[in-house]
Amino acid sequence: MLKYDNSARMWRAVLASDPGADGLFYYAVRTTGIFCRPSCKSKPPRPENVRFFSSAAAAMAAGFRPCKRCRPDRPEEYRExxxxxxxxxxxxxxxxxxxxxxxxxxxxxxxxxxxxxxxxxxxxxxxxxxxxxxxxxxxxxxxxxxxxxxxxxxxxxxxxxxxxxxxxxxxxxxxxxxxxxxxxxxxxxxxxxx
Ligand SMILES: [Zn+2]
Missing domain, CATH: 1.10.10.60 (Homeodomain-like)
Known part of the structure; x- marks a missing residue:
């Protein structure tokens, strides 16, 4: 179960690159096979290609690779x-x-x-x-x-x-x-x- 259980809110957080949503969920992009933190500064994906996950482990288990920019696989303390x-x-x-x-x-x-x-x-x-x-x-x-x-x-x-x-x-x-x-x-x- 996602902690941030409302995909419209999650989508808004992704569009806003909201650092306040980091750690609450992760989003993966089907077309690239990559998943990110909500605050990632990469170009926002098309909404129909996005899947939300409650943890980095769940996104990786589903076959997505961590983004090299926002490093969602690293613990929170890693963020510079x-x-x-x-x-x-x-x-x-x-x-x-x-x-x-x-x-x-x-x-x-x-x-x-x-x-x-x-x-x-x-x-x-x-x-x-x-x-x-x-x-x-x-x-x-x-x-x-x-x-x-x-x-x-x-x-x-x-x-x-x-x-x-x-x-x-x-x-x-x-x-x-x-x-x-x-x-x-x-x-x-x-x-x-x-
Ligand atoms: Zn990213």
């Missing part, structure tokens, strides 16, 4: 915490960058100490959370400068900076231009294509 934790942190930063306090809240949100988060995040992304967030905010600001009529103060606040001088310094260090001249250049190049 560094990858998971930094992925979660990246999702939070890219969704909530407009919140000026998001960096301070991040360790608590992912359940890690600041030092631990910093180390794992850097190991996985090559950057610290602070640098990653700053780059992301400046990319959003550049898009707003080029694509909207918001003024620079509005853009500064919209992307999560609390001070205009910090925003100017970060913008210049990442794009090589001040926000105003970045905007003028964008409009000029649109009007007079080379």
């Amino acid at each position: 915490p560094a990858v998971e934790l930094s992925e979660r942190a990246v999702r939070i930063l890219t969704a909530e960058y407009a919140d000026p306090q998001i960096l301070a809240a991040l360790p608590g949100r992912v359940g890690a100490s600041p030092a631990h988060l910093q180390r794992l995040f850097k190991q996985q992304t090559g950057r610290t959370p602070r640098v990653f967030l700053q780059d992301w905010r400046i990319r959003q600001a550049a898009a707003l400068l080029a694509g909207t009529k918001l003024n620079i103060t509005e853009i500064c606040l919209a992307v999560g900076f609390e001070s205009l001088s910090t925003f100017y310094a970060a913008f210049r260090s990442i794009t090589g231009a001040a926000p105003g001249s970045y905007r003028r250049d964008r409009f000029r190049s649109e009007e007079e294509p080379l």
